[in-house]
Every structure is written in structure tokens, then in C-alpha cells.
Amino acid sequence: MxxxxxxxxxxxxxxxxxxxxxxxxxxxxxxxxxxxxxxxxxxxxxxxxxxxxxxxxxxxxxxxxxxxxxxxxxxxxxxxxxxxxxxxxxxxxxxxxxxxxxxxxxxxxxxxxxxxxxxxxxxxxxxxxxxxxxxxxxxxxxxxxxxxxxxxxxxxxxxxxxxxxxxxxxxxxxxxxxxxxxxxxxxxxxxxxxxxxxxxxxxxxxxxxxxxxxxxxxxxxSMSHAARVEVRTPEPERLTELLVRAGGVVETGPTLIVAGLTEQAVGDAAFTAGIPLHRLATQQADLEEVFLELTHGKAGIR
Amino acid sequence: MTPSDRLRRVVRSELFKLRTTSAWWQFSGAMVLTTLVLAIVGGVNARTALKPFAEYVQIRTHGRFHGATVPPEFLSRLRGDWVSGHSAVTQAVTLYSANQLIGLLLVCLLGIVLVTTEFAQRTATSTFLITPRRGTVVAGKLITAVMLAVVAWFVTTLISLTSGVLFLHGAGHGTQLGYWGVDRSVLLNLVAYILWAIFGIGFGALIRNQLVATVSATILYLVGAGAAGALFDLLNSYVLSATWVLGLQVIAPAVASQVMISPTSLFTGSPPQWVGAAVLIAYSALFIGLGLRRLRRSDIG
Missing domain, CATH: 3.40.50.300 (P-loop containing nucleotide triphosphate hydrolases)
Incomplete structure (x- = not known):
């Protein structure tokens, strides 16, 4: 076949x-x-x-x-x-x-x-x-x-x-x-x-x-935000500063969303600095997000 | 698979499709009913025309001039009508082809519907997926339409012939069958049925909107003859006075099919029968050619 x-x-x-x-x-x-x-x-x-x-x-x-x-x-x-x-x-x-x-x-x-x-x-x-x-x-x-x-x-x-x-x-x-x-x-x-x-x-x-x-x-x-890392910590300011210095892009909030760094890099950096972590997870993008990002601005009636 | 296998499948499928909707009994019902009505009307007219002149005048004037004199102009017009109609041959031709008037229109509409339904019912996609060659689909529909036209001619001619024979024989004029002019017009009527069915397929392929196609074909058929007659009469009176100008009205398809089957002259300057046939064949070929070209080039869906 x-x-x-x-x-x-x-x-x-x-x-x-x-x-x-x-x-x-x-x-x-x-x-x-x-x-x-x-x-x-x-x-x-x-x-x-x-x-x-x-x-x-x-x-x-x-x-x-x-x-x-x-x-x-x-x-x-x-x-x-x-x-x-x-x-x-x-x-x-x-x-x-x-x-x-x-x-x-x-x-x-x-x-x-x-x-x-x-x-x-x-x-x-x-x-x-x-x-x-x-x-x-x-x-x-x-x-x-x-x-x-x-x-x-x-x-x-x-x-x-x-x-x-x-x-x-x-x-x-x-x-x-x-x-x-x-x-x-x-x-x-x-x-x-x-x-x-x-x-x-x-x-x-x-x-x-x-x-x-x-x-x-x-x-x-293949998408840029494929590996975004979700982190929760009692010391968000310190961790944010640390991650930005390591080259990450951080969205602040109750949970920090980190782009540009892997789960492992985030965990290692926190451990070295002695910052406790309550949650560490990689956010997997789904097809819908990828689709919207790929076709962004290209939709519409022509 | 050979092209003829492909064609056979399309024809069989078209016949099946026609049989599985209400279209077939609507068409056959209309065909039989109008033929019956026209046969009876034709029979009554024929009996009147075949009466001796005195009786003919009585019937035509409904006895209004009883005891009085009929005005001379009216009388001479009646005489003219009586002379042209007082021939058993003329009446036989009229009666035996009484099915033609509406029958030709119906086979033309059937041809149109065979094509335009694909677009009106949005089945064209499915049809062309199964048979991607568009020429094969049109050829299959053409053969189907011709087959149905032959059946329609046969059934309606049987009705026209039966009632015609009853009227003529009953009035003591024999059946006139066996006279070549009469027999030929019955057979030429078959040719007219076939050509109008082909004409319908081409017309439908060219004008795919079912409503527009059926309405415009009906108008062309019913009004075309009268309009062409009036137009060429005017031309003859005001522009160029010549008998051949009147003869040109044969370019209207409805006039052409009447000319084709009529062994006697229909109007002043009426061309020979073969001209009517040639005009109808030319129209059918033109519409099929243009319709096929349009269908081949267009996108479906």
C-alpha cells in the first residue's frame, strides 16, 4: 500500500x-x-x-x-x-x-x-x-x-x-x-x-x-514556548532575579512562568541558592496554542 | 475499463437516479395528460374542419348569423381557413402529432433538469468524483435524454394515433395511414423529440441555474414562434418586402420543429422540411458544444 x-x-x-x-x-x-x-x-x-x-x-x-x-x-x-x-x-x-x-x-x-x-x-x-x-x-x-x-x-x-x-x-x-x-x-x-x-x-x-x-x-x-516551566516558591522575588540572570524570561504572578530555561536548570539554580520550591513542572504547549501562534495574523477573509 | 463501459454505467445510473425521485412520474404524468387533452381538442377541431363548408360556417359562427347573411370579409376568412384545413391529410398530420406541442417542451425540460439538478441539489461533486471525465457524464446524460425522448414519443404518439384514428375514421375519412406524407411526419416527430432532448441537455449545461434555464426555455418555446412570426412580418412590411424574409422565421427553434414535421406549407415563404431539421440540429450541436466547453473549464463546488 x-x-x-x-x-x-x-x-x-x-x-x-x-x-x-x-x-x-x-x-x-x-x-x-x-x-x-x-x-x-x-x-x-x-x-x-x-x-x-x-x-x-x-x-x-x-x-x-x-x-x-x-x-x-x-x-x-x-x-x-x-x-x-x-x-x-x-x-x-x-x-x-x-x-x-x-x-x-x-x-x-x-x-x-x-x-x-x-x-x-x-x-x-x-x-x-x-x-x-x-x-x-x-x-x-x-x-x-x-x-x-x-x-x-x-x-x-x-x-x-x-x-x-x-x-x-x-x-x-x-x-x-x-x-x-x-x-x-x-x-x-x-x-x-x-x-x-x-x-x-x-x-x-x-x-x-x-x-x-x-x-x-x-x-x-518545534515552537518557541514549547518548554515553559512553571515554578512556585515562597521567595518569588529572589528566584526571579536569579533566573533572569541565568538568561530566562520570567512572567511573575502566584506561579512564575519561565521561558528559555529547562526544568532542570531552574531546579539546579534554586537548589544552589537555597531557595525552596513548592512546584516545578514543564508546561507542554498543545496543538491549539501552536496553531494560533503559527497562523497568528494570517487568518481572516481575503 | 473501456470508455463505452464507463458510458454505460453513467446511463444506467442516470436512469436509476431518475426513477428514484418524483421526477419520473411528474414528467410522465404531465406528458400523458397533456397529450390526452391535445388529442381531444385536435379531434374536435378536425371534425369541424372536415365538415362541408355550410356546416363549417354554422359551427364557427355558433349559429349567430342564423337567417342573416355573414359579412363578406368574415366569410372569405372562414373560407380560407376551411380550404387550408379541409384536407384529411392535413388533419391526420395535425392529429397524429398532437403530442408535439407540449411533448417537445417537456423532453427539452427533461434534458435541462437532468443537467441542472446536479447543481440545484448539489450532487455535482459526488457525480464528478465517481466519473471524473466531464465529457463522459454529459454524453451519458445525452444518451439518457435521447432514450427517454424515444419512449416519450412512442407513448404519446400511441395516444395521438389512437384518438386520431378514432376521430378520422369515425368521421368517414379513413385513417390516412400509409400515405407517406402522414407517416413521414409521425417519424419526423420522433426526430423532433430527440433533437429537443439534446437541445435541453446543452441548454442546461450552458445555463446551470435550474429555474432560469427551465423558465427561459419555456418562454423561448411557447413565445418564440409567435415572436419570430411577428418580427419577420414587420421586417417584411417595413424593411424588405420579400417572401424569403418571412421564411427566415424558421430560425426560431419552435418554428423550425413545426416546419420539419409539416408536409404542407405552414406559412407564406415557409422553407422545405429539411431546413427545419437543419436549424434544429444546428441549435442542438451549438448548445451541446458550448455547454460542454463551459462544464469542462469550470470548477465544481
């Missing part, structure tokens, strides 16, 4: 008139893990996904899946499954018939429709018209459609939208399970805490450009 299911975005650019939606974007998405695609609203995530899927034509650059563009894939539904918008079935058609129509067009046996309905837990609502579906049910139908061809690559745009907490957990387990089977899973979201729980890797974009790519741990650790 390795290179066959790798997504490669290479120098991709999309201009709409004067607006550059995606600007020379390059990144790759590996099989066997969940890759989160993050960015503020209007960062170009949806446009990028649509270019990967051949729905939007790039101004320049290329996106490939297993070395081929989406249009070059002979049986695309059996290679790539995509969930792009929750409300993309005819309102007057039942969920079951929506899937069966897709089976016919994709050359798959009709029984696949029943199998994917079971997979997403929608069998009970299969014969109801799409207009009566809740947003969560629509997302499940979208995932069912994407899974029809049992594809090795999944591309999902904000699939957690409209799901309740139980639905979100279900989705997390499903996507992690699919990645565990060796599939490539690229999922965009603005729910950062959810992403931290779900993704192995992240690709962060802002203003249509790549900001950072890597594993969640690497990206979080």
Missing part, C-alpha cells in the same frame, strides 16, 4: 482573479496514519482538497495520488474516497438509493450499498428521504459513499461538522481504524483539540501557503 496510496501536492497554486487561494503549496500525506489538514477559515484547505480530487483545476502545479492525478485513475472510487460536503445527495432520494446510484455509476455490486450503511450505522434510516436526515446522518451518508469502493485513500473535509460528541468519537475511532489498516487518511478540521486526539501528522496552512508539516509531537515541540 505504501507509495501507491501517497498523496503528493507539488507546487500547487490556484488564483481566482487577483485572489491567490492556494500559493505554491507542497506537502505529502503518508499511508498508515491520520494526517490533519489545519488552517484558519479561507486558508485554502477546501480548494486544495478539490484540486487533489480533480474538481478544481489548478492554475499551476500538480497533485497526485500514488503518482497519478485523480483524472488518470482508472477506477477512482476504488482508490480514493472523499467526503467534501455533508449535503450532497438529492433531497427527494433515500439514502439507500443514493448509494445504489453511486454503485451503478462506479461499477460496484449493489450489495456494497448495504455493507457501507451497516459500517456507518445508518441502516435504520436507509429508506428515509435525504431531506429528513440530520446533519450528523448526512455526514455518515457522506462517509458511506466514500467507503463504497473500499478505497486506500480517504480525503475528508470537516467531517466532524454537525456530529454530536458520540458521533465525533465514532468518527475518530473509524478514521484511526482505517489508518491502522494502512490507508491514507487526510482530514481537515478546525476543531484543534479533536485533531490532537485524532491526527498523527499535521499539515498547517495559512493564506494558501504551508506553515508547518510534521508529526503532531514534532510540530508542538
Amino acid at each position: 505504501a507509495t501507491e496510496h501517497r498523496i503528493v501536492v507539488d507546487d500547487l497554486t490556484k488564483r481566482y482573479g487577483d485572489v491567490v487561494a492556494v500559493d505554491q503549496l507542497s506537502f505529502s500525506v503518508e499511508p498508515g496514519r491520520v494526517t490533519g489538514f489545519l488552517g484558519p477559515n479561507g486558508a485554502g484547505k477546501t480548494t486544495t482538497m478539490r484540486m487533489v480530487l480533480g474538481l478544481v483545476q489548478p492554475t499551476s502545479g500538480r497533485a497526485t495520488i500514488g503518482g497519478r492525478s485523480y483524472l488518470e485513475i482508472d477506477e477512482p472510487t476504488q482508490v480514493v474516497g472523499a467526503v467534501l460536503e455533508a449535503s450532497s445527495a438529492h433531497r427527494g432520494r433515500t439514502g439507500h438509493n443514493h448509494l445504489r446510484a453511486a454503485c451503478i455509476a462506479a461499477g460496484l455490486p449493489m450489495t456494497r450499498a448495504d455493507e457501507v450503511l451497516d459500517l456507518v450505522g445508518l441502516a435504520a434510516a436507509a429508506d428515509r428521504q435525504f431531506r429528513g436526515y440530520s446533519l450528523g446522518m448526512r455526514q455518515r451518508l457522506g462517509i458511506a459513499t466514500a467507503m463504497l469502493g473500499d478505497p486506500g485513500v480517504l480525503i475528508l473535509d470537516e467531517p466532524a461538522n454537525g456530529l454530536d460528541p458520540e458521533g465525533i468519537r465514532w468518527m475518530r475511532e473509524l478514521l484511526r481504524g482505517l489508518a491502522h489498516q494502512g490507508r491514507t487518511v487526510l482530514v481537515s478540521s478546525h476543531l484543534l483539540t479533536e485533531m490532537q486526539a485524532l491526527a498523527d501528522n499535521v499539515v498547517i496552512v495559512a493564506n494558501g501557503s504551508l506553515v508547518r508539516q510534521g508529526s503532531v509531537a514534532e510540530v508542538v515541540a
